[in-house]
Amino acid sequence: MATKKKTVPKKSNTVKLKFDTGWSYAPAPESRSAATINKQYDLFINGEWQKPSSNKYFDTINPANEEKLSEVADANAADVDAAVKAARNAYEKVWKKMPAKERAKYIFRIARMVQEKARELAIIESLDGGKPIRESRDFDVPTAGNHFFYYAGWADKLEYAFPNRTTEPLGVAGQIIPWNFPLLMAAWKIAPAIATGNTVVLKPAETTPLTALKLAEIIQESDLPPGVVNIITGAGATGAAIVNHPDVNKIAFTGSTDVGKIIQRAIAGTNKKATLELGGKAANIIFEDAPIDQAVEGVINGIYFNQGHVCCAGSRLYVQESVAKEVIRKLKDRIESLIVGDPMDKNTDIGAINSRSQLDIIHKYISIGKKEGAEMYESSCRLPGKGFFCRPTLFTNVAQSNRIAQEEIFGPVLAVLTFRTDDEVIEKANNSPYGLSAGVWTDKGSKIFNMTRRMRAGVIWANTFNKFDPSSPFGGYKESGFGREGGLHGLSAYVNVV
Amino acid sequence: MEKTSIKKSSLSISENGLSPRTPSKEKKRSSGRLEVLKTYKIYIGGQFPRTESGRYYIPTNAAGKKLANICLSSRKDFRDAVLAARGAVSGWSGRAAFNRSQILYRMAEMLEGRKAQFIDELIQQDSTKAKAEKEVNLAIDRLIYYAGWCDKFQQLFSSVNPVASSHFNFSVPEPTGVVSIIAPQSDLPAGRQGSLLGLVSVIAPVIAGGNTCVVLASETKPLCAVTFAEVLNSSDLPGGVVNILTGKPSELASWFVEHMDVNATIYCENNSDTQKMMRERSAVNLKRITFYDKINWNTDEGQSPYFIMDTQEIKTTWHPIENIAGAGGGY
Numbered sequence: 001m002a003t004k005k006k007t008v009p010k011k012s013n014t015v016k017l018k019f020d021t022g023w024s025y026a027p028a029p030e031s032r033s034a035a036t037i038n039k040q041y042d043l044f045i046n047g048e049w050q051k052p053s054s055n056k057y058f059d060t061i062n063p064a065n066e067e068k069l070s071e072v073a074d075a076n077a078a079d080v081d082a083a084v085k086a087a088r089n090a091y092e093k094v095w096k097k098m099p100a101k102e103r104a105k106y107i108f109r110i111a112r113m114v115q116e117k118a119r120e121l122a123i124i125e126s127l128d129g130g131k132p133i134r135e136s137r138d139f140d141v142p143t144a145g146n147h148f149f150y151y152a153g154w155a156d157k158l159e160y161a162f163p164n165r166t167t168e169p170l171g172v173a174g175q176i177i178p179w180n181f182p183l184l185m186a187a188w189k190i191a192p193a194i195a196t197g198n199t200v201v202l203k204p205a206e207t208t209p210l211t212a213l214k215l216a217e218i219i220q221e222s223d224l225p226p227g228v229v230n231i232i233t234g235a236g237a238t239g240a241a242i243v244n245h246p247d248v249n250k251i252a253f254t255g256s257t258d259v260g261k262i263i264q265r266a267i268a269g270t271n272k273k274a275t276l277e278l279g280g281k282a283a284n285i286i287f288e289d290a291p292i293d294q295a296v297e298g299v300i301n302g303i304y305f306n307q308g309h310v311c312c313a314g315s316r317l318y319v320q321e322s323v324a325k326e327v328i329r330k331l332k333d334r335i336e337s338l339i340v341g342d343p344m345d346k347n348t349d350i351g352a353i354n355s356r357s358q359l360d361i362i363h364k365y366i367s368i369g370k371k372e373g374a375e376m377y378e379s380s381c382r383l384p385g386k387g388f389f390c391r392p393t394l395f396t397n398v399a400q401s402n403r404i405a406q407e408e409i410f411g412p413v414l415a416v417l418t419f420r421t422d423d424e425v426i427e428k429a430n431n432s433p434y435g436l437s438a439g440v441w442t443d444k445g446s447k448i449f450n451m452t453r454r455m456r457a458g459v460i461w462a463n464t465f466n467k468f469d470p471s472s473p474f475g476g477y478k479e480s481g482f483g484r485e486g487g488l489h490g491l492s493a494y495v496n497v498v
Numbered sequence: 499m500e501k502t503s504i505k506k507s508s509l510s511i512s513e514n515g516l517s518p519r520t521p522s523k524e525k526k527r528s529s530g531r532l533e534v535l536k537t538y539k540i541y542i543g544g545q546f547p548r549t550e551s552g553r554y555y556i557p558t559n560a561a562g563k564k565l566a567n568i569c570l571s572s573r574k575d576f577r578d579a580v581l582a583a584r585g586a587v588s589g590w591s592g593r594a595a596f597n598r599s600q601i602l603y604r605m606a607e608m609l610e611g612r613k614a615q616f617i618d619e620l621i622q623q624d625s626t627k628a629k630a631e632k633e634v635n636l637a638i639d640r641l642i643y644y645a646g647w648c649d650k651f652q653q654l655f656s657s658v659n660p661v662a663s664s665h666f667n668f669s670v671p672e673p674t675g676v677v678s679i680i681a682p683q684s685d686l687p688a689g690r691q692g693s694l695l696g697l698v699s700v701i702a703p704v705i706a707g708g709n710t711c712v713v714l715a716s717e718t719k720p721l722c723a724v725t726f727a728e729v730l731n732s733s734d735l736p737g738g739v740v741n742i743l744t745g746k747p748s749e750l751a752s753w754f755v756e757h758m759d760v761n762a763t764i765y766c767e768n769n770s771d772t773q774k775m776m777r778e779r780s781a782v783n784l785k786r787i788t789f790y791d792k793i794n795w796n797t798d799e800g801q802s803p804y805f806i807m808d809t810q811e812i813k814t815t816w817h818p819i820e821n822i823a824g825a826g827g828g829y
Binding site for chain 1: 596666
């Protein structure tokens with residue numbers, strides 16, 4: 001006699017959220033009025049604004065609506081030479097000789113002025129780069145100001161920083177920064193360099209020059225001796241000219257791993273020192289005993305903060321099998337509630353992708369992911385008609401060897417993989433040429449310190465993500481670069497320890 | 499010819515040495531306006547009360563000219579100040595180190611803005627214009643120096659300890675709590691700078707480290723201490739973090755070291771009897787006692803992160819590290 005199998009319906013305690021209730025946020029636009037953007041900017045060399053020798057300028061646009069914001073000078077090799085000469089002159093004649101505590105006071109002034117002009121800088125940052133105004137106002141600009149303030153304090157205390165050693169500055173530093181945190185990266189580069197007695201030639205990214213130029217105005221206002229900081233705009237060729245200039249003692253670069261390798265080859269055989277802060281493919285790991293809601297929020301922040309344009313973005317999620325279904329459900333729900341829109345609207349969570357070319361790269365990886373057999377999910381939000389926008393996306397059913405799990409996408413795209421045991425996830429997380437950052441989500445303290453000990457990454461976030469502080473050293477292992485920025489360890493990049 | 503019965507200041511003639519405390523009849527006659535004299539009070543809990551005892555004393559300069567009616571603080575004032583200081587500890591030590599550094603920097607901003615007033619008071623107290631300007635500049639720079647240390651000394655004096663067991667083990671400095679300070683009392687020997695620089699030099703490292711304090715100003719040169727309280731009051735420094743009393747160490751020193759709710763004491767004179775008394779009486783609650791009796795505040799010897807560490811405790815914390823697949827040890 002056949003027994004009838006009784007099917008007991010599985011109890012589900014996941015509530016299906018409805019997002020189509022017709023309730024929406026009212027627009028909350030930040031006014032542009034606090035910011036002044038010039039029609040045209042020249043090069044900031046030797047404390048003054050100098051015309052580019054080619055007399056060429058290029059446009060910078062707002063990626064949210066493709067409107068032109070301003071035009072900036074295109075520095076060629078001759079301009080780079082002028083800037084390096086100004087920096088060298090300022091170094092030998094003024095900056096190297098100035099008592100350290102007086103150096104410090106200039107940097108304190110710059111820090112305070114960044115605070116005074118905070119709103120203006122935040123608006124320009126969002127207009128020029130596409131990041132939401134909430135982020136530039138609450139994170140980028142204050143952290144940049146704090147970075148100047150922190151390093152100002154080190155200037156006259158270097159005798160304590162390296163036990164049994166004295167320090168001397170390196171000389172002229174050539175610094176090339178990316179477009180994802182334009183003002184913050186300028187602060188991360190300039191502050192420790194000049195605090196330790198070096199002078200600087202800095203090139204902002206070609207799509208985001210405006211906050212660096214506004215910083216140049218602040219530097220001029222602070223009365224910093226001419227030539228100590230020079231800010232010149234341009235694209236790849238300008239950067240190459242800086243890297244190759246024979247009178248630059250130190251190269252500091254933040255950007256893609258590919259360009260980092262080009263730079264390392266270019267300076268081989270010279271006496272130039274370098275620090276490189278390159279790409280990443282961070283593993284964010286959720287254990288079954290993690291506080292799930294907080295972990296989901298942390299993962300969302302880890303990959304969608306700043307549109308995923310973050311070198312340390314948590315772009316790989318490893319979730320323990322026993323909680324995978326729940327976590328993935330919650331991720332998808334949370335993605336639905338993210339607001340993609342005008343960066344100048346205070347409600348916006350995800351702003352514009354920085355450029356057409358970056359948007360193309362992201363689209364390319366999304367189609368690669370689909371071809372590789374992973375399952376794509378994206379939010380159903382409407383995208384603005386103009387500008388460069390991308391919906392927050394996640395892939396499930398991702399294999400460890402898939403290109404979307406190995407290569408840096410630099411966009412709002414999350415690859416979700418699963419694991420069973422601690423050893424397995426440690427091996428998978430470390431299985432990457434990168435090693436910039438990692439995240440660990442668990443309630444168990446002893447597990448945290450085991451994981452942090454064994455992850456091969458320069459920054460590990462436990463039960464949090466994307467936290468930065470001027471006193472906290474940041475930098476990568478392996479092909480994510482070498483050298484640290486921030487904190488006591490960040491001083492080493494700019495001194496000779498004797 | 500008009501007879502002037504007011505003795506001109508005995509200071510150098512090239513200065514306008516007229517003290518606000520001794521209004522000149524000539525001045526009144528020429529401008530027709532009477533100057534408002536400043537009342538020098540004490541600073542407790544962010545407020546400016548008079549001493550509860552109602553007493554005063556009159557310090558004079560080297561030429562015997564009266565400086566002002568200065569509050570002669572009592573034991574009760576000190577106890578009230580300790581209450582205020584204790585109340586302020588959790589707030590001040592709970593602030594981000596960066597926030598403390600911003601506030602110390604603002605103290606420098608405020609002091610810079612009032613340079614002329616401090617120079618004038620120093621001159622009244624027997625300094626010269628050149629020396630006074632140098633002293634005020636050094637005091638401002640000293641505040642900036644310690645502003646820079648607030649969020650850095652921890653990085654130098656902490657450690658992660660490589661213990662042999664599977665533990666994450668770290669040691670960090672923590673502020674000791676309430677510190678009673680008897681500020682440098684005189685300008686002699688050279689460089690002791692009781693009037694302003696010495697005062698700033700003993701206060702700054704204590705609060706940079708997250709402590710609060712009760713300070714007894716120089717008995718003979720108290721003017722700058724009281725005006726400095728005004729600088730503190732306009733610097734976003736929470737009330738109670740620094741409390742400034744004026745009066746006599748001979749009366750108050752023993753209370754400074756006997757109070758059970760004070761964690762540490764700082765004393766700056768070379769008086770061996772007082773030092774012995776302090777070590778004996780402070781034992782009642784094992785206060786940490788520090789003597790800065792040989793420091794030349796005028797030089798770099800007058801500033802150091804080690805002065806911050808003099809009022810710090812060291813806390814060590816242990817946390818297990820899970821052993822997975824035979825991973826032994828830890829950091």
